[in-house]
Amino acid sequence: MNYISIQDSSSLSKWVRSALKIKKSPLKNQSLGKNKTLGMLFFNPSLRTRLSTQKAALNLGMNVMVMNFTNEGWTLEFEDGAVMNSGASEHIKEAAEVVSQYCDIIAIRAFAGLESKEKDYSETVISGFIKHATVPIVNMESAVRHPLQSLADAITMEEYKTEHKPKVVLSWAPHPKALPQAVANSFVEMMQLQKEMDFVITHPEGYELSPEITKDCKIEYDQNKAFENADFVYVKNWSNFNDYGKVTNIDPSWTVTTEKMALTNNGKFMHCLPVRRNVIVSDEVIDSENSIVIQQANNRTYAAQLVLQKILKKL
Amino acid sequence: MNYISIQDSSSLSKWVRSALKIKKSPLKNQSLGKNKTLGMLFFNPSLRTRLSTQKAALNLGMNVMVMNFTNEGWTLEFEDGAVMNSGASEHIKEAAEVVSQYCDIIAIRAFAGLESKEKDYSETVISGFIKHATVPIVNMESAVRHPLQSLADAITMEEYKTEHKPKVVLSWAPHPKALPQAVANSFVEMMQLQKEMDFVITHPEGYELSPEITKDCKIEYDQNKAFENADFVYVKNWSNFNDYGKVTNIDPSWTVTTEKMALTNNGKFMHCLPVRRNVIVSDEVIDSENSIVIQQANNRTYAAQLVLQKILKKL
Amino acid sequence: MNYISIQDSSSLSKWVRSALKIKKSPLKNQSLGKNKTLGMLFFNPSLRTRLSTQKAALNLGMNVMVMNFTNEGWTLEFEDGAVMNSGASEHIKEAAEVVSQYCDIIAIRAFAGLESKEKDYSETVISGFIKHATVPIVNMESAVRHPLQSLADAITMEEYKTEHKPKVVLSWAPHPKALPQAVANSFVEMMQLQKEMDFVITHPEGYELSPEITKDCKIEYDQNKAFENADFVYVKNWSNFNDYGKVTNIDPSWTVTTEKMALTNNGKFMHCLPVRRNVIVSDEVIDSENSIVIQQANNRTYAAQLVLQKILKKL
Missing domain, CATH: 3.40.50.1370 (Aspartate/ornithine carbamoyltransferase)
Incomplete structure (x- = not known):
């Protein structure tokens, strides 16, 4: 095996x-x-x-x-x-x-x-x-x-989910260097195995992941809309899949801030780490009680x- | 702890x-x-x-x-x-x-x-x-x-000290590259915890360690005077603390030689290692019976x- | 010891x-x-x-x-x-x-x-x-x-030899980079301890190993002759010993191929690894049943x- x-x-x-x-x-x-x-x-x-x-x-x-x-x-x-x-x-x-x-x-x-x-x-x-x-x-x-990561992510969501069917968002965020799509890909594949969760992917137009991975997953180009009522916000940068391996967008308006988290349903902030603070996510969000990145790493x-x-x- | x-x-x-x-x-x-x-x-x-x-x-x-x-x-x-x-x-x-x-x-x-x-x-x-x-x-x-080093140094001095109150010298020696002050600092701090030892630091003028570390330790700028009757000679280079991190002196007259060790009370030669032979110390001294650098490393x-x-x- | x-x-x-x-x-x-x-x-x-x-x-x-x-x-x-x-x-x-x-x-x-x-x-x-x-x-x-290698080689030959006295060939092969003679030297020294084996070394003229190592070992400059009836063909590049450490020959006609192995007595192909495929040896030879390089590594x-x-x- x-x-x-x-x-x-x-x-x-x-x-x-x-x-x-x-x-x-x-x-x-x-x-x-x-x-x-x-x-x-x-x-x-x-x-x-x-x-x-x-x-x-x-x-x-x-x-x-x-x-x-x-x-x-x-x-x-x-x-x-x-x-x-x-x-x-x-x-x-x-x-x-x-x-x-x-x-x-x-x-x-x-x-x-x-x-x-x-x-x-x-x-x-x-x-x-x-x-x-x-x-x-x-x-x-x-x-x-990165399937050990996404298995740890699933374990962590199981620990933190509440009684209702959770809404989970995978959000792209800006990053100065070109990063692989592996974490995002495995997170998507893991979510496709989740039966009792609503899942939406949000990223700038043009930053679509491989369609062979995302299949019929819902994509929402408006990050704010995607965050509405989310229970888990999984944030990750990836480099462009279409313009392969390039960084074609570093728009800081995609950085995850307290204002954006306020749109969620008291949502948990997740990231696989390492994370660039104040680029991917503000200090306020990652240092908040709703950040479960350390617990993710433990899992x-x-x-x-x-x-x-x-x-x-x-x- | x-x-x-x-x-x-x-x-x-x-x-x-x-x-x-x-x-x-x-x-x-x-x-x-x-x-x-x-x-x-x-x-x-x-x-x-x-x-x-x-x-x-x-x-x-x-x-x-x-x-x-x-x-x-x-x-x-x-x-x-x-x-x-x-x-x-x-x-x-x-x-x-x-x-x-x-x-x-x-x-x-x-x-x-x-x-x-x-x-x-x-x-x-x-x-x-x-x-x-x-x-x-x-x-x-x-x-x-470098407190694991200075604890090992204290163990080694305990093993090699004789009945009388020992005199311990920390001597600077020349080195081509800029080295940290950590070993010297921790040796000084360890000596300040020793109750039954006389301690003197010797180095060229201008090579003073941090006064917050050395406090009221005795400093003797004449290396020969410092070595007189010493029971332990602890040798170490450090880069300049005042002109921070610079090598402002490579005076070979500070190299520890047989002549200098002859001034001591059959003194033991100590060094934390790695040591540059014939720069910090002559082969004769480090290869002599009074050299306890290997025993230090064991501790x-x-x-x-x-x-x-x-x-x-x-x- | x-x-x-x-x-x-x-x-x-x-x-x-x-x-x-x-x-x-x-x-x-x-x-x-x-x-x-x-x-x-x-x-x-x-x-x-x-x-x-x-x-x-x-x-x-x-x-x-x-x-x-x-x-x-x-x-x-x-x-x-x-x-x-x-x-x-x-x-x-x-x-x-x-x-x-x-x-x-x-x-x-x-x-x-x-x-x-x-x-x-x-x-x-x-x-x-x-x-x-x-x-x-x-x-x-x-x-x-490289005596752990040559001991493993001896173990491997013991496992694969048949009843008759085996013929063993150490053959040089071309390689783009300068490699040490260590593996070849130790193989020669190991073969000198073998009592029941015929041993011949083959390499281009000028590629003699140290005479203090090879002593009276038989050297055959014609690779094809050397391979005739061989039971084990041990292949290894080494850089020039006389024109020390230089690559003075990259003659591809020394690459070990199926044609050359056909000259042997159903000979086993050996190499210490890592091996450059299609430079030292053709894919056909190393992928054949007579290749025992993986078993060598296991030993x-x-x-x-x-x-x-x-x-x-x-x-």
């Missing part, structure tokens, strides 16, 4: 309930991971994902081996049939097969390069590992998806632990 | 005795750290501190997660109210709160930048973690202090273990 | 048999490494060696501390008597003595610099550690040797585990 997309959860609601059980007694399954090794491979920087996934593995009694390809390793080749006489020193085929022999589970972080939509949306890196590895693969943020551990636990049970 | 300064030791002499007990049976408290996680965050390189602190945690049965911000993470913002539209990707507030959820203790190394005295001496980084973290913080060398493990042990007992 | 060269194996055939026993039940000696710490010091990138050695240590119940000198530490000085007023911050003497106090075994990776034959072939880095460390040293690839764990086990038993 791999965990590449939130759609790999057999039943989101059951998974959320299981994760909340793990949260109550995280050390209960410490024997499950005994003598099992998690290999964590990073092609990009990481703070939360690195530490929470490692913590989850430790809670399960696993050994963890961390490898940063950027400074400890070398460039990999992903193309079949390549004549490897320039940059890359090793083909994904060998790398994945070899690492599979030292690890029981391999977790991988490999961001979108944001230069080629085709390359990114074919998930070159993680697909290469899936194809060639002989052990389960866990996605710690790939070019297109990263239990999301990862659930995934590792499910994989360990099937090994 | 945090460990930020040597002054956080309730009683230096008791701590030194406890550390020496730990040294005799370092694995005695292996159950104390079970299922507890030490997060080690590095904003700068480290050899001794990295390995000795990690070893101390392992001796206590703890799990250790290491994170290098320089290559594995990103730049943090420390200013309240900052509009984060340039370099920094995450505010210390989120970073500290989030990491606190994955770790039971956070240890941090963040050197002085040596560009702004005000910024360095306000201890921006470690103060940010203290303010926002929700778990104990251990200082693995901050802009101003780093027991200093760290004592601190972690004290914190673990209060968790 | 150090493990610096394959010649440090008391009896290669006994070691190979012991490693194959470990492979059958790798967790059998988990108590042997309890409370023992392996320090892994990297002066160069590493994938297989890093993960397999770490895995071996974990299989033995050891603690592992990993340190990358390239980004987490600083430059070391190796020359005795050096006046250290330029690049290097610490002398190997202190570094080795200090790290010895935190670790029970130190494993080191430090490649050839390929600028000075004299410096490389005096094994500056690993010799410095051997000289100054006070605990056993394991070579994870030094300037001249890295058991080679390392045998070495660590032997050292642990003597501690």
